[in-house]
Amino acid sequence: MQLARLDLIVIDDWGLAAPSAQERSDLLELLDDRVGTRSTVITSQLPIEHWHAYLGDPTFADAILDRVVHAAHKLTLKGESMRKKEKA
Numbered sequence: 001m002q003l004a005r006l007d008l009i010v011i012d013d014w015g016l017a018a019p020s021a022q023e024r025s026d027l028l029e030l031l032d033d034r035v036g037t038r039s040t041v042i043t044s045q046l047p048i049e050h051w052h053a054y055l056g057d058p059t060f061a062d063a064i065l066d067r068v069v070h071a072a073h074k075l076t077l078k079g080e081s082m083r084k085k086e087k088a
Contacts, residue, residue: 015046
């Protein structure tokens with residue numbers, strides 16, 4: 001998989017739409033190829049504690065989150081949306 005060789009992948013707006021079975025499988029494969037060797041940034045408005053349910057399939061959710069959450073550096077941002085501020 002070519003994406004696995006990129007130094008950095010950014011997954012933006014994680015959690016907007018539930019992934020299909022194929023998308024879960026592809027994501028697991030991508031993360032499995034990258035874990036411990038490359039950087040992946042995930043941005044989301046969905047709290048981490050809801051990610052397991054969002055992924056839908058408990059087996060895939062366990063595998064994906066094992067590769068993402070446990071070794072992650074988590075930043076929780078607070079405040080108003082920058083888009084709201086730009087309109088004012």
